[in-house]
Amino acid sequence: MSSDLLDALTALEKQKGISRDVLLEAIEAALVTAYKRNFNQAQNVRVDMNSDIGSMKVLARKDVVEEVEDERLQISLEDAHHINPAYEIGDIVEEEVTPKDFGRIAAQTAKQVVTQRVREAERGMIYDEYVDREEDIVNGIIERTDARNLYVGLGKVEAVLPLGEQIQAETYKPHDRIKVFITKVERTSRGPQVFVSRTHPGLLRRLFELEVPEIYEGIVEIKTIAREAGDRSKISVYTSHEDVDPIGSCVGARGARVQSISTELNGEKIDIVEWSEDPVVFVANALSPSQVLDVQVNEEERSTTVIVPDYQLSLAIGKRGQNARLAAKLTGWKIDIKSEEDARELGIYPRELPEDDPEEVATSPYYHDGEIYGNDEELPEEPIDLYKED
Template sequence: MDTSVSRPELLLVADAVSREKGIEREEVLEAMEQAIQKAGRAKYGHEKDIRATIDRRTGEVRLSRWTEVVETVENEETQIPLAIASKFQPEIKAGEYLVDPLPPIDFGRIAAQTAKQVIVQRVREYERKRQYNEFKDRVGEIVNGTVKRTEYGNLMVEIGSAEALLRRDELIPRETFRNSDRVRAYIYDVRDEPRGPQIFLSRTHPAFLAKLFAQEVPEIYDGIIEIKAVARDPGSRAKMAVISRDASIDPVGACVGMRGSRVQAVVAELQGEKIDIIPWSPQAATFVVNALAPAEVSKVVMDEEAGRVEVVVPDEQLSLAIGRRGQNVRLASQLTRWDIDILTEAEESERRQEEFRRRTNLFVEALDVDDVIAGLLVTEGFHTVEELAYADPDELIGIEGFDESVVGELVQRAEAYLVRQEENLDAKRRELGVTDDIANLGVFTNQMLVTLGEKGVKTLDDLADLAGDELVEILGSDAIEEDAANEIIMAARAHWFDGEEGKPSDQEEG
């Protein structure tokens, strides 16, 4: 009995599908084999291990049943005992397969339809896999596509043989596209999802602007000029910081181009979005000043720990520095990654005077001195009584009008003030009911103990019941770090395990 049938037309179909869908010929043939296998199982039994092969040269189709040779049969449909199999093939061993050729299938209408569905499904899976592999490494590229359809304001864009999603919130405000319109966008994400690869596009992403400049400015494409940061208010305004690796090339001028030709090409693509191109600087203060252009800056005060910068501008420059609805300072903050506070020179002067008065009054009240001496101390940079009490006497004697007797008296008064302050805090701590057990841990100042008492932490058990982050929240991150807070809490819990008074009962622990 002939167990094979020659079907050269299968090879022609596989070649046609491979060319049309852009997938490998081998993958199409594998899909056909699976379709024939499915039809074979429908005829000979779904539980049996039916396999089909297509000869890659002649198109000859072979169908066979594979039965595993085992010592002990667990599935009679797919397994056969070694004793029986050895009668057919004396050399066969357990773990090998007994292969029985089957007569070719005469595809009826139902079988042909089933085979077609399997092939279509497999081809679709291969096509999705190919699309994902093609685009997964293209994240960060700009692509050109055609709007295929609109769904609830979102655009489905055809890019080559794939379809991408351009969501409404990734479109520049007020821009509209119709079906068949050409669109240029940035691939910012590609995900392999059950329904197929999802390609996400954007026209508002900051990197879209950077990639557009890379297309317009050869120096950026060649790596001579580097775009260090971009901040955008899509459709309205953007800021871009650039630096040149070649001292002879002006990075700003190269990006602007002759008579603004290069920057205007990008502006036109972004629907008239105004672009400020500024030189990047490794010095944070200089970079902040550049980022606030076109506003002029008089003074910059950096607070690196808080990540904040205070910028002082002339009174007439305030509106320019802030920008319409705060746009200029907001973009500058995004660009530099610093929180920027804008002050006018008048506001800064008023605040400085208020700070001077506050510190002067502190020294007047604490040391019982007149305004002149207190003002001199503030002018020389003393902010607190503690700084004065522990200052080097030689440093104080260097102040105009101060001699050894004056300095000695001031230091003595400062030390006495600190003692009184500690006594007052200790008394307040006791009044709040904070026990000596907590004070004796030796890790809290009297001010901290008062703060704990005000928050209801008065005994070792109260302290032991806290988590590290809760203690940091009570005292403030400036006063204590979380690692140290955890160590303190563990020390407070030590008495639970020593059998001391205050150990929770079994019922409480449960």
């Protein structure tokens, strides 16, 4: 073995973090296989490599027996005594059988083994790096596309963005930079395989963590997310700090923070509502920007009936039912929306006040510009615009 190879193994240990001893063991095992294959030998052999002086020997290992049945694997006690009188039955004798031209084969084999082990080690390190980044956001560069998948370069690895994880309204071109959400990392025979998404709700969560310091620091918490990627999303936020406005923190000055996230998601509209453990309040908030007159809850069926002003019915339901659908996903409650006129005809609105406590408010409040309105107060004439600039 040449000193150049030893120096190379030492350098790899420092650069790649692969132990030189591990590489030497792998080379020895590969040389045994190469010896048997190239010299048509079925002997029990081992390769002895001296890393200090760079020497290499092929040693045949034979069992000491009284009567030899296979000369390739056994040696008689008499012949063993010619080598060393101390040998006894059952001992193992080693004889050097290094072929004259074995150096060339050894060099080729060592190169192959080192290359393979380096590749495996690099794959292992890449896998370890990205498996720890599952459910995290990363920056990537679009490298190529095929009929179903988009391939995004993340630096050390090429990630797969499946068709179902792509935003339909987006156009992807090679060399474009995009942010993606790592959904899964798998170990395969070809190395680590990373799968990413542009539609996962986790992408929206991570974008808010990057854009809103209060969320990143844990002052404001994102409770739930409902998303129809590329079109519209709703998130519910909460804070235990009385002096912090959770919605205002996410929206930012003149809507700068939420607008930045919307731009990253190709103009996706984002509704931000305040979370509440009270389903009456939470459902009313979730149907924003629609005003709500009353929320009637059925705990057993986990469903709600929501009464809205007549002129707000289409806004509450949304285009193709989107607003109501997202609100239901956000809250986890079924939502049946009825106009005030229909609710009055059905006799479910307004509800009668309880006889034992006539002061109790029978309907839920609704919110407008930070003020709480009861059922007996006049509705604002204009629809609520959460993102209206001051």
